[in-house]
Amino acid sequence: MKHNNYEVAHVIQRFGDEFVKKHHPNTWTTRTLNALQICRTAALGGHKERCDHCEKIRMSYNSCRNRHCPKCQGLKQAFWIEDVSKRIIDTKYFHVVFTVPEQLNTICLLDSKRFYSILFTSVWQSLRTFGYTHYGVESGALAILHTWGQNLSLHPHIHCLVPAAGIDLLGDMKKISKKGKYLYPVKKLSIEFRSNMMKRLKKQLKVNNQLTKHQSLIDKVWAKDWVVYCEPSFADADRVIKYLGQYTHRVAISNHRIQNITKSFVSFFYKDYKDNGRQKPTKLKGVEFLRRFSMHILPKGFVKVRYYGILSNRYTKQTAMYRKPPKMVIDNETSQQRILRLTGFDIYKCPFCKKGHMHTIEIIPKIRSPVRFLYTIN
Template sequence: MNHDITIQDVFHRFLTQYCETHNFSPQQQLTALCISKCHTLEMGANLSVCESCHKKYIHYNSCKNRHCPMCQGMEVDEWIDKQQENVLDVPYFHTVFTVPEELYSLIYSNQKLLYDALYHAAHQTMAELSADPKHLGARIGYICVLHTWGSRMNYHPHLHTIVLGGGLDAANKWKDKGTKFFFPVKVMSAVFKKYYLRELKQLWEDKKLEYHGTAAHLKNHYEFKVLLNSLYDKNWVVYTKEAFNGADSVIQYLGRYTHRIAISNRRIVSMTDKTVTYLVKDYKNGGKYIEQTIKGTEFLRMFLMHVLPKGFVRIRHYGLLSCRNKKEKMAHCRKLLNCIQYISKLQGKTCAEKLMILYKKDICKCEACDGNLLSLSLRGHYMLT
């Protein structure tokens, strides 16, 4: 496997050809430009010179686009450091909310509205069931993260939800069920379906939906009614994975899931003048990775399908973990559970200090003689961030 091939290389080779036959949304166009120019002089650079030995260093700026595989490393580490402040030493659960395939084309035509509906329906499901004494009878906390892809980079919108394994009851006392999840998945599926279809139907009645591509036939009133009826009759899939083993594992897991993109550089095997070969999971064979080869322009089309709408918030916190609640509520939960609070190592630090803490790399010292470095910024043609 050639680990030197990157998604940026694929863009460099096939983007011009792709532009001749495909249209971009503004966000897709920006993402393509960012990835193509990331860590190049066109993005600008920082030039450093050693005061003692006069050795020069040049570091090209990253694009910081959230879909770029070369720009996620430090963001993940900073996010993990911040989230650890609100982690309790209790079980956490991973629940996945999915929607039927019949909805995919409609969702892609209305990404912001129908991605938002996923979060709303998952939140309402969790809030309703956790408040029911039959299931738990407490207010819980959870983090929702949208993924829009399957292993093959196919379009597969679904919501990953990391759920705090307990909550506060009406008397503000901690309540949990140990390592057992609170809700039966069949009940969750039915409630999630109810809330998602309620919002979808309301958007349709308010004439807020658009119909493009393979969703064009749904402009017809009767076609849409047929779709709705079939969705009500169908069993929706919601499932829960095993509990995490302690607070440390949930945070590392969160870091991988929250900042994941459709495909990473390490999964690209090879590239020719016409094709790209990459690794995909073969779920029929125990989830082993196999090679798949497609046209380079098709690779770009599939990658760009997963570019999110401008300003879309992908990581959302609810309940005890919501921004307005977590400082007070988490402090109360730690007291009840006698948990030690993690103190952030990075809060208030400069970029240079963060790099030293995280990677033991001192960007203020010369690697050759340990002398001080004088730095200046070079502005590039594309300052996209």
């Protein structure tokens, strides 16, 4: 499918100026776009390396490490999977997805930080209530916010990993689920979630004197059926963490989906869920691509992966005996050793002869950016 090496960074380089002029993004957005466009370029500096076998030379530039960068997620994902394995309770898990109707996008764009916080709180409140009413336990969740749908559209939803266990009022761990298959009746859970979310949103709008303006929209969304999706079968902790790892470090669009960048368009593949998830090509004007991409830049410091109930730190002591001991304890591991152990990839191995190892022979300092930086226009 992939014939080229187009990247989000190239889209920013080509259409960034036009996007800034047309849409006046805030400083946080331009800063993020700038980080992405210079990732692994001379602008960030790096080092010159030589192979100790074939003596070939390569330049290795530093990465931006921004959490919205499609190039910087692979390793983070491997590290995350290992870290989270240590703290997760050893049981089976359900995958539950909470989605809000798209009509609420208008409200989301008023103050996305507030909106996403309300979304998280409402999701956990609903799960927690059901844990108590259905099984009499404090349950738990590992929740991950995604803001995009296909075509880079705004589609806020939360993926939850829910352990099939909880702690009862006596402090004992109890298995939960109906016949090992179902967690909660999803229709009822959807209603609970809608009610939790809408109450909080209304309250927030009222505080900001915006309720009257949006009342008819609120009424419409109340009248809709909300959909909570729960995967009926479930897997054990290890498999689920690996599976979830793909979700935690995903960005709005990965580079391999970008097919072409022309004078005014970006074409890319999307998954058509109405057609068995088939990959299909589509295109957007470059500026529109960036406008949509920017909607998925999270507010500064916003925590997009959260641990609730028995998975939260508050329960560390009580759940210690139910966690898997780490597979091995390694002291003084360098990040290169860790990458090698987790991914099997040796970052110092020579890519040319595949025998020797690369050694740094020169440090290259950061230079003034060869690409044009974007600035916020007010």
